[in-house]
Amino acid sequence: MSGEQLQAELQALESRYTELAARQLKLDLTRGKPSAAQVALSDALDGILGGNYRAADGTDVRNYGGLDGLPEAKQLFAGMLEMPADAILIGGNSSLTLMYAVIDFALSFGLRGPESAWGNSDEVKFLCPVPGYDRHFAICEHLGIEMVPVPMLATGPDMDAVEKLVAADPAIKGMWCVPRFSNPTGCVYSRATVERLAQLGNIAGDDFVLMYDNAYAVHTLYPDAEPLASLYAACERHGTLDSVFQFGSTSKITFAGAGVAFMGSSPANLAAFKQHLGFQSIGPDKVNQLRHVRFLGDAEGLAALMGKHAELLRPRFEAVLEILEAELAGTGMGEWLSPRGGYFISFNTRPGLAKTVVKLAADVGVALTPAGATFPYGNDPEDSNIRLAPSFPSLEDVQATAEVFALCVKLASVRQRLAGN
Amino acid sequence: MSGEQLQAELQALESRYTELAARQLKLDLTRGKPSAAQVALSDALDGILGGNYRAADGTDVRNYGGLDGLPEAKQLFAGMLEMPADAILIGGNSSLTLMYAVIDFALSFGLRGPESAWGNSDEVKFLCPVPGYDRHFAICEHLGIEMVPVPMLATGPDMDAVEKLVAADPAIKGMWCVPRFSNPTGCVYSRATVERLAQLGNIAGDDFVLMYDNAYAVHTLYPDAEPLASLYAACERHGTLDSVFQFGSTSKITFAGAGVAFMGSSPANLAAFKQHLGFQSIGPDKVNQLRHVRFLGDAEGLAALMGKHAELLRPRFEAVLEILEAELAGTGMGEWLSPRGGYFISFNTRPGLAKTVVKLAADVGVALTPAGATFPYGNDPEDSNIRLAPSFPSLEDVQATAEVFALCVKLASVRQRLAGN
Numbered sequence: 009m010s011g012e013q014l015q016a017e018l019q020a021l022e023s024r025y026t027e028l029a030a031r032q033l034k035l036d037l038t039r040g041k042p043s044a045a046q047v048a049l050s051d052a053l054d055g056i057l058g059g060n061y062r063a064a065d066g067t068d069v070r071n072y073g074g075l076d077g078l079p080e081a082k083q084l085f086a087g088m089l090e091m092p093a094d095a096i097l098i099g100g101n102s103s104l105t106l107m108y109a110v111i112d113f114a115l116s117f118g119l120r121g122p123e124s125a126w127g128n129s130d131e132v133k134f135l136c137p138v139p140g141y142d143r144h145f146a147i148c149e150h151l152g153i154e155m156v157p158v159p160m161l162a163t164g165p166d167m168d169a170v171e172k173l174v175a176a177d178p179a180i181k182g183m184w185c186v187p188r189f190s191n192p193t194g195c196v197y198s199r200a201t202v203e204r205l206a207q208l209g210n211i212a213g214d215d216f217v218l219m220y221d222n223a224y225a226v227h228t229l230y231p232d233a234e235p236l237a238s239l240y241a242a243c244e245r246h247g248t249l250d251s252v253f254q255f256g257s258t259s260k261i262t263f264a265g266a267g268v269a270f271m272g273s274s275p276a277n278l279a280a281f282k283q284h285l286g287f288q289s290i291g292p293d294k295v296n297q298l299r300h301v302r303f304l305g306d307a308e309g310l311a312a313l314m315g316k317h318a319e320l321l322r323p324r325f326e327a328v329l330e331i332l333e334a335e336l337a338g339t340g341m342g343e344w345l346s347p348r349g350g351y352f353i354s355f356n357t358r359p360g361l362a363k364t365v366v367k368l369a370a371d372v373g374v375a376l377t378p379a380g381a382t383f384p385y386g387n388d389p390e391d392s393n394i395r396l397a398p399s400f401p402s403l404e405d406v407q408a409t410a411e412v413f414a415l416c417v418k419l420a421s422v423r424q425r426l427a428g429n
Numbered sequence: 430m431s432g433e434q435l436q437a438e439l440q441a442l443e444s445r446y447t448e449l450a451a452r453q454l455k456l457d458l459t460r461g462k463p464s465a466a467q468v469a470l471s472d473a474l475d476g477i478l479g480g481n482y483r484a485a486d487g488t489d490v491r492n493y494g495g496l497d498g499l500p501e502a503k504q505l506f507a508g509m510l511e512m513p514a515d516a517i518l519i520g521g522n523s524s525l526t527l528m529y530a531v532i533d534f535a536l537s538f539g540l541r542g543p544e545s546a547w548g549n550s551d552e553v554k555f556l557c558p559v560p561g562y563d564r565h566f567a568i569c570e571h572l573g574i575e576m577v578p579v580p581m582l583a584t585g586p587d588m589d590a591v592e593k594l595v596a597a598d599p600a601i602k603g604m605w606c607v608p609r610f611s612n613p614t615g616c617v618y619s620r621a622t623v624e625r626l627a628q629l630g631n632i633a634g635d636d637f638v639l640m641y642d643n644a645y646a647v648h649t650l651y652p653d654a655e656p657l658a659s660l661y662a663a664c665e666r667h668g669t670l671d672s673v674f675q676f677g678s679t680s681k682i683t684f685a686g687a688g689v690a691f692m693g694s695s696p697a698n699l700a701a702f703k704q705h706l707g708f709q710s711i712g713p714d715k716v717n718q719l720r721h722v723r724f725l726g727d728a729e730g731l732a733a734l735m736g737k738h739a740e741l742l743r744p745r746f747e748a749v750l751e752i753l754e755a756e757l758a759g760t761g762m763g764e765w766l767s768p769r770g771g772y773f774i775s776f777n778t779r780p781g782l783a784k785t786v787v788k789l790a791a792d793v794g795v796a797l798t799p800a801g802a803t804f805p806y807g808n809d810p811e812d813s814n815i816r817l818a819p820s821f822p823s824l825e826d827v828q829a830t831a832e833v834f835a836l837c838v839k840l841a842s843v844r845q846r847l848a849g850n
Binding site for chain 2 (some may be wrong): 048057069070284
């Protein structure tokens with residue numbers, strides 16, 4: 009475009025933006041929450057026990073006990089993590105709580121006894137694929153763990169960089185992963201990536217922990233979405249089961265924040281963690297575990313429910329992607345991926361514009377995830393990544409938001425271009 | 430009794446004991462668990478929402494959010510702790526988890542900022558009224574907090590001793606209390622004790638914390654059971670609200686381990702704790718909170734339910750007390766109190782016999798709480814206290830157990846006497 013064309017374009021964009029401001033929108037695309045229609049898919053949970061509070065082994069779930077969960081709950085969720093049932097521990101309503109507890113335990117008490125406590129070292133570092141999940145980063149920051157960003161590729165974390173860092177720096181005690189439909193890029197770790205992750209335990213020290221947050225394990229938008237190779241099987245082959253904790257929950261399957269969280273690890277890790285956990289809890293809510301087992305049934309029941317979620321989510325994702333495609337494809341003003349599952353679309357503006365775009369949107373009543381949130385310490389060095397979360401609003405609102413977003417991207421990009429950057 | 434009479438008595442007791450052994454009993458009086466009939470009183474919980482998942486303020490409890498609980502849940506449980514609703518934080522299913530989290534927070538992060546973290550000191554000590562609750566003591570031991578026992582009187586902890594210790598030793602950072610129907614003595618702290626506890630915050634340092642586990646706040650066995658004075662009101666008068674965390678749960682009201690836990694403290698304490706909590710959780714299970722609000726209703730509904738619990742518990746307590754009275758009153762072989770609420774009967778053998786009695790009972794198939802469990806580090810210096818927990822077994826089993834217990838006490842006492850101790 010010539011300077012004149014650009015000026016005309018800017019005027020057109022600014023006039024559309026002014027119109028938008030007048031509409032006094034109130035839209036929110038900030039968090040990966042299921043919609044009301046999604047959670048309503050599980051309304052049958054309350055009341056499903058029909059007065060039968062006995063687990064399969066006769067346990068009265070209305071009474072104390074069961075530090076690590078009901079056998080049938082372990083069985084059901086083991087399938088989601090592709091692990092044996094005896095490698096599973098059932099938690100409360102939040103996998104985040106389990107993750108925090110594991111890291112806190114490794115820091116203060118040590119996974120292999122007091123001498124292995126990370127807190128004994130002056131420095132503790134975690135590898136953080138970026139962009140990534142802000143709540144993972146917040147745990148590290150709160151607990152004084154230094155975060156080392158590594159690039160996220162279409163195949164997962166840049167494993168060359170990961171292996172080099174882990175081999176070189178014994179202060180690196182862990183790494184965050186969201187292996188399927190990663191938050192926010194939506195990528196699925198490739199088989200080769202999973203295989204190399206499984207071998208980290210042989211490169212790193214004894215006290216290294218892969219925090220494998222499989223939050224979107226079954227959260228496909230399309231039946232043919234790329235599967236994830238089994239990390240457990242790979243770790244078994246490489247003798248590295250002790251180096252991994254896997255996590256999952258039903259928060260985006262049944263009720264968000266009122267579901268069942270779980271984790272899986274090696275016998276030694278589970279034994280150490282349970283010993284610690286026993287000082288804090290007599291056991292998680294078994295009634296809710298039994299509700300979930302009765303409601304979900306088995307892998308097939310789970311898949312059927314996820315299919316219904318996909319029906320609700322797919323149009324929202326497609327609406328955003330269609331608008332991005334129509335408005336921004338080929339303009340050089342941004343890059344994005346088309347995820348086949350998960351809860352997010354990750355968008356990269358031209359360098360230096362993410363904060364501007366988020367502010368432009370906020371000023372016309374559209375809340376986006378804060379720019380930088382997908383990076384440790386909120387610091388996106390390129391100021392480029394924005395996480396779009398289209399699950400919660402109505403389809404109409406998602407469309408309206410995507411249009412505002414595309415307009416803000418264009419407006420910021422054209423202004424930048426005119427300013428000669 | 431003469432030596433001959435004693436020998437005859439011993440023979441009679443031993444012959445009865447041998448008969449018992451042949452009966453191959455399998456009885457368990459170890460833990461304060463509600464019975465199946467008690468938890469069944471709340472069977473209506475599952476299904477009570479009838480598809481209405483909206484809280485009073487319109488919150489969809491099936492979705493994320495609400496770090497500190499639903500307003501109506503705060504309102505309901507605030508009444509139990511006699512505190513204002515905005516002083517309440519709702520947790521997950523376990524008050525033990527909340528207690529652990531508060532102590533861990535005060536140790537590692539500090540209630541008044543990093544400089545106030547107890548962990549900055551070489552020594553951290555807690556006052557522990559004895560006999561007391563083993564899970565409280567276990568938290569201290571696990572977290573490296575030195576426990577200092579103080580005697581429990583009929584009016585609560587020996588406050589002369591408590592005040593002297595707190596004034597003299599700045600390493601004392603906290604104190605455990607179970608103020609109503611204390612575990613295990615069943616005593617209710619007197620008004621004077623509560624008043625003096627409220628003033629500890631003015632004797633102790635800024636970082637002192639009274640861990641006030643009001644686990645049996647509404648757990649009366651008789652309608653005329655002694656009430657507990659309001660600690661909150663006393664702290665307000667003395668300006669010491671920051672020195673107290675109060676705890677409660679519905680584990681012995683609705684479902685044990687599948688209820689709702691809560692705590693109350695000052696605005697400053699709650700703000701600091703919530704900031705920390707936000708790194709570990711998006712919020713507790715609001716669906717279960719709403720179930721509890723709908724099921725319990727209000728203070729009257731709660732009282733009606735507790736009345737039904739009392740009907741089931743009272744005969745069990747009375748059976749034990751009648752047998753103790755019939756078998757042991759006036760023999761000098763033991764002392765006990767008749768609690769008006771709570772879950773326990775605390776029994777003191779003659780010094781040096783608690784372990785022997787527990788072992789004698791175990792050898793004929795009757796499990797009692799391990800001797801020493803009611804003391805820090807499992808160390809009862811008199812080897813005298815045994816906690817009896819009659820709530821869970823059937824009335825018949827409670828009677829059988831109490832008879833075995835009384836026999837074991839007599840057998841151990843007579844043997845001791847004959848051995849010349």
